[in-house]
Amino acid sequence: MLTTIIYRSHISDDVPVSILPGMVEKASLLNASHQVTGILLFNGTHFFQILEGPEEGVLDIYNRICQDPRHHNVVELMRDYSPSRRFGNAGMELFDLRTHDRGSVLQAVLDRGTSKYRLTYDDRGLQFLRTFVEAREKENYFEVLPADYWDFVPNDSGALPPASGVIFRPVVDPLGREVTAIEAIPDVAPAELQGDARYTHNLKVIMEALRIAGNACPDGMTLYISILPLTLVSVPGAIGQLLGAIDNAGLVPQQIILGVSETEVISQLDEFTTAVRQLKEAGISLSIDNFGDGSAGLSLLAYVQPDRIRIGGNIVRDIHRSGPKQAVVQAVIRCCSALEINVIAAGIERAEEWMWLEAAGVIDFQGSLFSPEGTAVAWPENREAI
Ligand SMILES: Cc1cc2nc3c(=O)[nH]c(=O)nc-3n(C[C@H](O)[C@H](O)[C@H](O)COP(=O)(O)O)c2cc1C
CATH class of the missing domain: 3.30.70.100 (Alpha-Beta Plaits)
Structure with a gap:
């Protein structure tokens, strides 16, 4: 061929x-x-x-x-x-x-x-x-510095709270050396449930994660937590229960970003859009995760206007070497910029991926490059300056 x-x-x-x-x-x-x-x-x-x-x-x-x-x-x-x-x-x-x-x-x-x-x-x-x-x-043409220009040095200044039952992962602005949010990931075995039981269980797990995060996280920290989108649609009174859990945890809705995966959102778009309206009225922000991995693509932004989107490992992996990935992500960034939607790039493993995305205008990142095992956050340091 x-x-x-x-x-x-x-x-x-x-x-x-x-x-x-x-x-x-x-x-x-x-x-x-x-x-x-x-x-x-x-x-x-x-x-x-x-x-x-x-x-x-x-x-x-x-x-x-x-x-x-x-x-x-x-x-x-x-x-x-x-x-x-x-x-x-x-x-x-x-x-x-x-x-x-x-x-x-x-x-x-x-x-x-x-x-x-x-x-x-x-x-x-x-x-x-x-x-x-x-x-x-x-x-x-974003010229990316060689990977060994940077060292990623774990430092207590961004240390994450220790907790059991929840894994905390930072969202960071690496050049500003700031943890801009903490993602709380429930540390529970996946339940083999079907239908509504799956969503009821999902809500329970999230409410428990909110309780733990409320005890552990620094005051005022933005908390990022993923939820199955149909939990918001299928569980009667889900948003009211979430608001109750947020209050009980000593948090306020404005601190919370709920992340829903694009791959699941679209199936009941009308009901989901109504749930999003209620979330926003209550002060909770919405992020669409794995943006671009599902079938909805950019048109989703015309129906559901999230506060953030999160692009994931699939599209960011080796982005510094791939023209097609660069073109797709630049289109997403341009579109989000026009809609004042903040873009988070998750799943960053390599310094070059971060540098390319930073040059393209992304500020917030997640990934093992910045949060290797443990609670310390690794910040980029210019190797020659160390
Ligand atoms: C811009 C540029 C273009 C190149 N184009 C070719 C090419 O078309 N064919 C080729 O065999 N080597 C090309 N090379 C050289 C290869 O990188 C490599 O040195 C050569 O294939 C010998 O392979 P080796 O280093 O594995 O022995 C190019 C190098 C550069 C910097």
Whole structure:
């Protein structure tokens, strides 16, 4: 199967441009032995490469390229299949955009094309190429520092309260070194219940978690707690009972964020929207969790206007390397910004994921990077400053 991978990257600071012809000469030989062809564009700072060939060969070459210290911030823009090669001539050809004048550079690149059909802009691969040549996406190139720039140092300043029956996980603003909320996760074995019994049980568990959190958490701390959305709809008087539990725990509704997972919300949207109205009237905030993992997507924001959304591990994993994930998350961030909805990025495991999201405008984070085992919160410290 003819596979295409397109990526862009940033040349490393200490790499002289003079090494590029030699590098490409070697690359050409290896590509030829893998039946891989393509084109490598360079604009003085960034590379843009199209690799085409049999899937196995393209993946092997791409994996080697990703490990190469001569460039960094490698972002995969496209991985797709096509009926024919766009650039089938050479093992690899280097095209330095700076050696052509602006008006004719795009045509000069396209002239290297070998497709039987005229290269057209219906083709996504060529759209990417044009966007790079015309530098149209440059404002979205977030340059992420190397992961070892930061050390994540557990520190008592953000220590979480100890408690039994509930696991506390912080929501943090890492650069502001602030715990902005604490998520209370009931530490109970999942009950094998069906139908309404499941929701009645869920409400009971949440009320108990509120009781424990009210005793343990610092005064005034925002508490984040996940609830099954249908608990709000199916249990008669659920919101009244929640408000009672909040009051008994010495908390106020304005401190509480209820998180519901998008994957479950949509099934009874009208009833759910009514429940949300009641929550808001009472002062409780709503977060939609796992945003984007369910079937509702952005249109959900038109029906249910939450105060926050939380995007999870699936979409943030390795976001610094994935153009499609970056595009989706940027759309979510832009949309939420227009609606004044705060975005929390959860499931952060790697410094690069956090740095990319921070550059894209996210402030609040959760994940093992900031809360390794134990109660201390790990804050990023510039390694050189330690
Ligand atoms: C921007 C850039 C583009 C590259 N393109 C290719 C390529 O198309 N084919 C290739 O074999 N190596 C390419 N290389 C070099 C590879 O990273 C790697 O050094 C080479 O494949 C040898 O593999 P090895 O280091 O595993 O021996 C490129 C390197 C950079 C920095």
